[in-house]
Amino acid sequence: MLNARIKLRHLQAFLEVARQRSFARAAERLAITQPGMSKTIKELEEILDTALFERTARGVALTQAGLTLLRHAGPAIRALEEGVSALGEAHAALRWLRVGALSTVESRLLPEAIRRWQQAEAGEAGVNVVTGPSAFLLSRLRRGELDLVVGRMTEAREIRDLAFEHLYYERLLLVVRAGHPLAGVEPLEPHRLGGYPWVLPPPRTTLRQQVDSFCVRHSLRLPGRQLETLSLPLSHRYTLESDALWVAPEEAVRDALHEGRLVELALALEQQGGSVGLCTNASLEPSLALEGFCETLREVAASLVGGR
Template sequence: MDLAPLLRKLRAVQAVAAAGSTVDAAQGLHASQSSVVRAVRDAEAALGAALFERSSRGMVPTAVGRLVAQRVARALELIAQADAHATRAPRSPWPALAWQRSRLASGIGHRHVRTFLALVDGGSESRASQALGVSQSAVHQTLAQAEHLAGEPLFYRARAGLRLNDAGQALLKAVKLMLAELAHAADDIASAQGTMRGRAVIGTLPFSTGLFVPRALDRVLASHPDLEVTVVDGTYATLLHQLRYAEIDVIVGALRDPPPADDVRQETLFDDRLAVVARRGHPLAGRAPLRLRDLARRAWVLPMPGTPAQAAFDQAFAAEGLAAPQERLRVNSTMMMQALLYDSDRVALMSPRHLEREIAAGLLTVLPVVVQHAPRLIGMTTRADYLPPPGMRVLLDSLRAAAREVGTAGQPAPALARGDWYKQSA
């Protein structure tokens, strides 16, 4: 169910929920009562659910109505926050209608949203008109309306086409977050009607998700077959951008210290301790406990710069008063790193938890090397104001439960329990 085309009608629904009657909502929206009544009825018909209980004393939202009103209020507030010309003082006596301080939030419609996104994707009015199947003059007129609501241009205009300016970039982020809220509203409605469904997108970071993410996904999908889950991987910078623009719902992997931005929230699931890993039969595998200085001249496969794994690598060598090796080979893929280890005498600093099966199968081994570093924190990163729909709440809880099974904070990794090859720095 796509609620975005109902944006104008949902604005009326949210106003009625806040004001308690169509009369007061109409006054707050500066619209006729009949148009508000019609918008509410149309929304109820489209959603297939009653949104209000009507009586002589007014209109009270049903359970579904409260869910819808909450999501719509959040969606419109996101647009208001992106409006640099919004007034500071609310224009409505009802706090839930605070978005009315923004002309952009009060007036934006689905046509504006579709046209704006088509212009962003196409980079010109002609390509946007082709994508939307409307005339170029219609695109131009809708863009002019959107910029009037925003109170300023949204694009730089040049012979090469259109490019977002700062105001346009802020609106793009707000629009994507708004559309995510409306999509979550559809999931809320389905759950209230007895069906757990929806789509969740998980971003995973290399070298840190181990077995707990697949375990969590298997359990959720087995118990909730109508949920759709997509897993994507990438660099932290790429996934963080996607998270902030609502293209993914959660990042699972090594957390950053300090957090990268005020608009994200990190939740620690467990501590992850790294060890020196090599292929089965490596020349150092049968040696007595080693120090990192014994491996300083060895060929390494290094993590990517700026990652928690690289920080741990640098800390470990610094703890022994050594300069970290400056290897030319850096890898951001677990499979590629494992392949490099299988076929050479290279070594790498990796998580035994992440390689549990490979170590158990005898493909890789943990070398008896003392490694001192502050353990990486493995967890989940979401948007700070994220209100997950029911299906996503189930998935997040499943990730927490699976993480508890592979190790809680402060406990050694299973592969290291047999020896004192790891030391946590103070």
């Protein structure tokens, strides 16, 4: 068992004197006085009850006991330094997250979660957000290029061996600008929807599957005038300035509906909505930062559900 009286400063001083073969040069390298260096080595020799150095005409040389200590103390200190360095590098890496975001969470959940998480972190905490279709984001998550993906994706076939955690349900809405010919029409017959442009998610996306199901249920054929995009700002602006019908995530249009700039049509695209949650790669060990951010996502999600 290591003598509790031996401190790290004792071993650091011993190793430096052994390297420099001089108390004066070792003291200079460690930025302490020469008397201080001599005192530290003397303390170590007293604790070990043996001489570690002997003075020669060319400076100081290690005794046999000193050589024995050097063989063990040197690797031990280097291993400790490497461990501390690795911990620092890992800690820095843990404070940077790579998040895949689907359009269903871009407006409220994700911005608020990032704000709270960064505010709670003691130091720097960076977040890189990648947007796109669920298939694209989940493939990057599987390859380890993302730490998690957040959004509505439970119907995505690409989840497979990934771990999905439900947070809340989010509906897709059919919305139009205030003053639109269909705004306030109730009951609204489905066939009337085909006479206007549509803003909808691209094919082969989770959200588009819901649109296709809606069309099948109501024997509705989509018009040729379509804007296919996942861009919320583009969809919002185009809808406000045209007669288009927008298939929009509820989160993305909540404020505009409340303010009266957009109006939900009296024809539900879906009732309960889809499961919004977070998806992680179960084959990878989660970092402390990832665990902390996921907990923040849960807290924000709970507050959003409670505020509805």
